[in-house]
Amino acid sequence: MRRALLALALGGLALGAFAQKSATQSIEEYRAMLADGNPADLFEAKGEALWKQKRGPKNASLEACDLGKGPGVVKGAFVELPRYFPDTQRVQDLESRLVSCMETLQGLDGKQIAGTPFGRGEQANVTALATYVAAESKGMKFNLPQAHAQERVMYEVGKRVFYLRGGTHDFSCASCHGEDGKRIRLQDLPNLTKNPGAGQGFGAWPAYRVSNGQMWSMQLRLNDCYRQQRFPYPGFGSDATIALGVFLGVNGQGGVSTAPSIKR
Template identity: 75%
Template structure:
């Protein structure tokens, strides 16, 4: 009996030590993130995005100031937390980036398909990211409230859910392999549970974000593409129905959480 009590005591001490170590690690990560957030370089992309919105560009020499992002022509504030959503003029559910491509084509005369094919970080792709960063900033601290009224919005959610749990590739991974349960992490990186509301400024609510590790601004489209890369899947097309559907699933699951975008990541 004494031996059993002793072993239980040792197990308790080990658990306490492990919890203390985990708490210290979590605090260290939070401190690191707080230091990163002081002087977020995304502010530079915000400024560029605002300039691009007002600047007359493209074959039609027009600005994007009449672009309708879901709340009426030219309205930017609070639109980010309602996207992706259905748009009657395209008869599609669109996220912020794909909607910007529509406006750049219809208002400015750019070729949306050509921009979508452009490698990330080059030419007009950089401008789409900057525009998305500025627009996202106009909804900071606002709560996500994606509409689920139209049949295509509801269908996009169900498709996104299936894609989230779809396993495949050489490692038989899915999005849920990393983000399907509570209290998961890779090394010191927390992995939020994206099957439900993960909390304010976490997961879907933190993108676009500046990646310190590679010095780039990432939109949600690139974040999803990189997830596919890590699953060893081919990249989906920029603004594809698949990535938009995933955005609907993640966005609806984030209902009520506050946007922290544009955020900063390691």
């Protein structure tokens, strides 16, 4: 009897492991099927048009925007962000840098854009622009600079924010993404403290979310992570979210950018 029960138990464990593996494989196959017609392509095209279009009170395009590799240079910029910019004297990620350019070059109200809900008005345009810029670096390896003192400080701040526990559930970013082998429902959770997880996780956003039919930028992704932790929403382009971007991007050094990608 004991042998029979042991055999049944071992069989159940084996079936459970098989089911988990099959679920993971099924999700990857599902993503692969959707990737051929990724709706992110539409946002990329919109972003490219916005980059070249003369807009705002100054009736100017963003083609003189410096994303870190010189005015107007888009290719390769995404995989070196966030980084320090001398003109703003702060470390900026892609989205906050785009808002700075929209403000200085086109005369748009940066504070108003930052305060607009995701997916609306100029915020929707920022997401499209970020999708276009990210697509121009697809397949390139992340190489975030750490030469400037503020870049190194932001990495350390991001590290502390990543491990900070709080909220009603005493969660932190590390609760889900601080070690290997974690899952939520059928979803494998990447370990964002090292490669390959850091490169794969950080390098996939902006991404199209099939579940809600929306294009999500990294700022929105981090905002939603805070929601799941039961933290207050951070402000758009806040030092906290940018510092997290530095921490994740540096941890993912050498990882390949897959953005804009497609998610469940």
